[in-house]
Every structure is written in C-alpha cells, then in structure tokens.
Amino acid sequence: MTKASCVLDYAITSGNLNLKILEMELFKDKRSKSLILIAHCIINQNAKSDGTASYGGTITEVMELLNSTGLGIVQMPCPELHCLGLDRSDKLGSTRPVIEENSRIRNEMKQAKSLEKINILIQSLVYQIEEYLKNGFEIKGIIGINRSPSCGVETTSKENKEITGQGIFIKELQKVLAKKDIQIPFAGIKTFEPEEALSTIKKMIGLNELSLQ
Numbered sequence: 001m002t003k004a005s006c007v008l009d010y011a012i013t014s015g016n017l018n019l020k021i022l023e024m025e026l027f028k029d030k031r032s033k034s035l036i037l038i039a040h041c042i043i044n045q046n047a048k049s050d051g052t053a054s055y056g057g058t059i060t061e062v063m064e065l066l067n068s069t070g071l072g073i074v075q076m077p078c079p080e081l082h083c084l085g086l087d088r089s090d091k092l093g094s095t096r097p098v099i100e101e102n103s104r105i106r107n108e109m110k111q112a113k114s115l116e117k118i119n120i121l122i123q124s125l126v127y128q129i130e131e132y133l134k135n136g137f138e139i140k141g142i143i144g145i146n147r148s149p150s151c152g153v154e155t156t157s158k159e160n161k162e163i164t165g166q167g168i169f170i171k172e173l174q175k176v177l178a179k180k181d182i183q184i185p186f187a188g189i190k191t192f193e194p195e196e197a198l199s200t201i202k203k204m205i206g207l208n209e210l211s212l213q
C-alpha cells in the first residue's frame with residue numbers, strides 16, 4: 001500500500017492489461033496543508049542590511065509562535081540580498097541613519113537591473129503559491145517587514161522618511177497576485193517590535209490572545 005490512497009481498476013482488453021487510475025488522493029499524510037509565507041529575515045537575521053539585525057538568527061518570539069501553530073513556514077527570498085548583495089552595494093551603509101540608508105536602498109531596488117531580479121524571484125514564489133493553492137492547501141497570509149524599502153507592507157522608506165506604502169518587492173508581488181486573482185492577506189511587522197509582531201500574526205492566523213496562553 002502506497003502512502004497515497006489509490007483506487008485502481010484493471011481491465012483486460014485484447015489480451016493487454018490496461019491499468020486505469022480512477023482516483024488518487026494526494027497529501028493524506030501528517031502535513032497540516034496550511035501555510036504562512038514570511039520575510040526571509042524573520043528566519044535569518046544574517047541577511048539584514050549592516051547595522052539593522054536585532055537578533056542572532058531568527059526573530060525568536062515570532063518563530064516560537066509560528067512553531068506552536070502547526071503551520072508550514074515558507075521563507076520568502078531576501079530581495080535586497082539577491083539584488084544588491086549583503087552590503088547592499090555600499091560598505092558605508094551602516095554609517096548613515098537607517099531611514100536615510102533605506103531610502104538609498106529603495107532607489108537601488110528601483111533600478112532596471114534590480115527589477116529584473118525581483119521579477120525572477122516573484123515568478124518562483126508565485127509558482128509555489130499556485131502549486132499549494134491548486135492542491136487545496138490554505139495560505140494564511142504573507143508577513144513582510146514594515147519600514148523596509150523592499151518588504152514593507154503598511155509602511156516603507158522613501159526620501160529619508162518612513163511613509164505609508166509598500167516596499168518594492170511586496171508591491172510587485174501584490175501586483176502579480178492581483179493579476180492572477182489570488183487573494184492572500186498581507187501584514188507587516190517590525191523586527192524591533194516583537195509584541196506588536198505577535199499580535200499582528202495572531203490576528204492573521206485567527207488565534208486570539210487567550211488561545212495561546
């Protein structure tokens with residue numbers, strides 16, 4: 001008996017054995033079939049721009065919460081690492097105020113070379129999203145990082161200010177999903193505001209404050 005549940009029908013026609021698969025139900029193992037997509041640096045602070053990592057590895061509070069839910073966690077790519085490298089193409093980045101450096105990074109991320117790479121990353125991500133949806137999985141939401149020039153959902157950085165709006169990567173991702181009529185909730189958190197982050201994520205995945213205590 002294979003892991004997948006199969007119902008097979010055998011028919012003998014003209015001396016040949018024809019094997020017909022009438023029904024095949026996939027993914028009946030232990031997986032929850034429920035997922036959340038999160039910004040790369042929630043799992044890996046090593047990808048952050050110089051001077052902005054708040055944890056050694058993961059944002060521990062967020063990962064503890066997510067691990068307790070049984071959701072699968074899809075780590076989205078870090079668009080700035082892919083487009084600009086770990087030093088974001090300027091080794092002096094950390095010598096500037098964060099918002100100023102973020103605004104410089106935003107301008108770099110808008111260049112044609114960066115947009116080309118972002119599109120490739122988004123194609124790969126959207127392919128995964130479509131595969132999960134096609135196979136009946138639930139995607140609870142997509143968590144970005146507010147204030148980020150790339151992954152901001154409610155706020156981003158522009159002209160040396162934190163402003164309302166999306167980062168370049170999130171904006172492009174939302175555009176592609178909208179074109180395909182795929183509706184997934186988005187929310188942003190900030191690395192240095194773990195309590196607010198937990199409350200945002202609980203709301204997204206439908207956990208009230210009491211259910212986890």
Ligand code: SF4
Nearest residue numbers: 040041048078145151
């Ligand atoms: S916010 Fe986005 S671009 Fe910035 S480090 Fe995290 S994943 Fe990378």
